Amino acid sequence: MFSRRVETVRSGLPVSARGWTWLLIALLVAALASGCGFRLRGEVEIPKDLTPIYVDSNPGSPVRSAIGDLLAGSEVHLTENPAEARLRLRILSESRSSRVAAVDANGKTLAYELHYVVRFDAVSPDGAQKVPPQTMDLVRNFDNPDVEVLGKQLEEDLIYQDFATDAADRILMRLRAVLN
Structure with a gap:
């Protein structure tokens, strides 16, 4: 008490x-x-008459996987059969690259600039262009100290996974903007 x-x-x-x-x-x-x-975040406002969507990409595409994850639980469905699709989202290319962003006086690399470039478009089943081809270049700086070399490789891989998720999210936002 x-x-x-x-x-x-x-x-x-x-x-x-x-x-x-x-x-x-x-x-x-x-x-x-x-x-x-x-x-x-999981709610995607793509017109219901355009679902199911077929994502046409290379096998094992990180962006395709991220799109599936982002659409899970929403009213927008993906299909594995292109004949069933009412919209075909094509991932035309994905590429990863890096370039040196900073070096010390001895020429050792201190930082990298990581790039993830995705090119995509969307077409209807009859081939009409719904979303014109667009390119996204995601960029992030990545420090490279002498220590923790294995940890840095894992960190770089995680950054590229984040790039794929971010690219998928931006693609869905662009689809929503163009198709609504």
């Missing part, structure tokens, strides 16, 4: 009133977030 009394005195409100205050704040935040157009 003593500890409850101390807690009540510290905050200035009884324990039950504090709970209601937090509930009221949470409801207010939820109301404001829904009123401003906020949506969870």
